Amino acid sequence: MTNINDNYLKLRGAYLFPEIARRVTAFLEREPAAASRIVRCGIGDVTEPLVPAVLDAMHAALDEMGRRETFRGYGPPLGYDFLREAIVAGDFDGLDIAPDEVFISDGSKTDCGAILDVLGTGNRTGITDPVYPVYVDSNVMAGHTGEARDDGSYDGLTYLPCTADNGFVPAIPSAPLDLVYLCYPNNPTGGMITREQLRAWVDYALEHDAIILYDVAYKDFVREADAPRSIYEIDGARRCAMEFHSFSKNGGFTGVRCGYTVCPRELAGRTRGGEEVPLHGLWARRWSTKSNSVGYVVQRGAEALYSEAGRAQTRNVIENYLENARLLREGCRSIGLTVYGGVDAPYVWVTCPDGVDSWGMFDRMLEEANVVVTPGVGFGRCGEGYFRISAFNTRENVEEVVRRMKAMVNQPA
Ligand SMILES: *Cc1c(COP(=O)(O)O)cnc(C)c1O
Numbered sequence: 144m145t146n147i148n149d150n151y152l153k154l155r156g157a158y159l160f161p162e163i164a165r166r167v168t169a170f171l172e173r174e175p176a177a178a179s180r181i182v183r184c185g186i187g188d189v190t191e192p193l194v195p196a197v198l199d200a201m202h203a204a205l206d207e208m209g210r211r212e213t214f215r216g217y218g219p220p221l222g223y224d225f226l227r228e229a230i231v232a233g234d235f236d237g238l239d240i241a242p243d244e245v246f247i248s249d250g251s252k253t254d255c256g257a258i259l260d261v262l263g264t265g266n267r268t269g270i271t272d273p274v275y276p277v278y279v280d281s282n283v284m285a286g287h288t289g290e291a292r293d294d295g296s297y298d299g300l301t302y303l304p305c306t307a308d309n310g311f312v313p314a315i316p317s318a319p320l321d322l323v324y325l326c327y328p329n330n331p332t333g334g335m336i337t338r339e340q341l342r343a344w345v346d347y348a349l350e351h352d353a354i355i356l357y358d359v360a361y362k363d364f365v366r367e368a369d370a371p372r373s374i375y376e377i378d379g380a381r382r383c384a385m386e387f388h389s390f391s392k393n394g395g396f397t398g399v400r401c402g403y404t405v406c407p408r409e410l411a412g413r414t415r416g417g418e419e420v421p422l423h424g425l426w427a428r429r430w431s432t433k434s435n436s437v438g439y440v441v442q443r444g445a446e447a448l449y450s451e452a453g454r455a456q457t458r459n460v461i462e463n464y465l466e467n468a469r470l471l472r473e474g475c476r477s478i479g480l481t482v483y484g485g486v487d488a489p490y491v492w493v494t495c496p497d498g499v500d501s502w503g504m505f506d507r508m509l510e511e512a513n514v515v516v517t518p519g520v521g522f523g524r525c526g527e528g529y530f531r532i533s534a535f536n537t538r539e540n541v542e543e544v545v546r547r548m549k550a551m552v553n554q555p556a
Pocket of ligand 1: 250388
């Protein structure tokens, strides 16, 4: 019989979102009348439609595909130059990044898994806690961890606690790591990293010959003037960092699918024999062998996000989500809850009231307010005692959530 990849059996069943769905279903079986009242602020998916600049570009590209003279078949496996050049001009103005260091993909989730194709085994890997679960599970699948422990963490990974005490930015570890995943603005905590903190991580990576995989899916939500939008704003990052970008949250592309990675030519790893090898060539080979890139129509849509109209239109959508986050923060504060995040990110990270844990708060929000949130512990041990509210919603729904949370508190127990 054929062997399977046993590592998949180490995965703790996709636990978080199925468990949320199970609890919502069970609640609605008990209280069917609540079905029309449920407001979902759980999964981080956008709610606003594609902006007109993107739609126009995609319509025009589709028309090109329908005419013999302008039809396009296979495109370049690493992405069209028009998009790679628009990205460099739009996201790396004044920074030292070249179009051939930009690799187009169908999204950041794909890239997070694919990168392990070109990295070896045995890397001491640091992962923040709480964390976007894809970094962990892709390492499990690749065989880079041991078994799951009872609390859902895995042997063989180094967890970097992110707590209120460290502002949800992990302390520089005393032990050497070879690979570190960082994500700022952060999902799930909604927190941001300062330039000095990011510089400390870059210095750490340079000192230990480590690589930082830096996820900036939410970079266009950054409002603080001096906060870093890219790790390449920090000197030396070209030698120690890859950056993961997505059009999902800024462009509403969760259902369109497009993102990109930046792999600078200086970035290198080591062979088993100790020889230094640049990752750029391996990454290019990985994509041209295993993929034929992303559809032409989609890449034209992504390019339109960088046009003047596209930028203005998406800025509006993002401002709207950030105003939602502000309303959620203020609402939670007004009922005495301690709130983090939601300033440079579309997530609000709320401390559970005394004596209630993450799932307890999830149940109360569901049963008393009919609002679906995400329990913090679902993102890691250090998420216990918190819950996440997503600001990806309509203004009406956000105002309703705030009203219901206030009503919940005013109700006699
Ligand atoms: C949403 C999200 C992404 C984007 O994933 P896509 O596959 O591009 O949709 C990446 N990283 C984090 C932390 C996210 O929350």
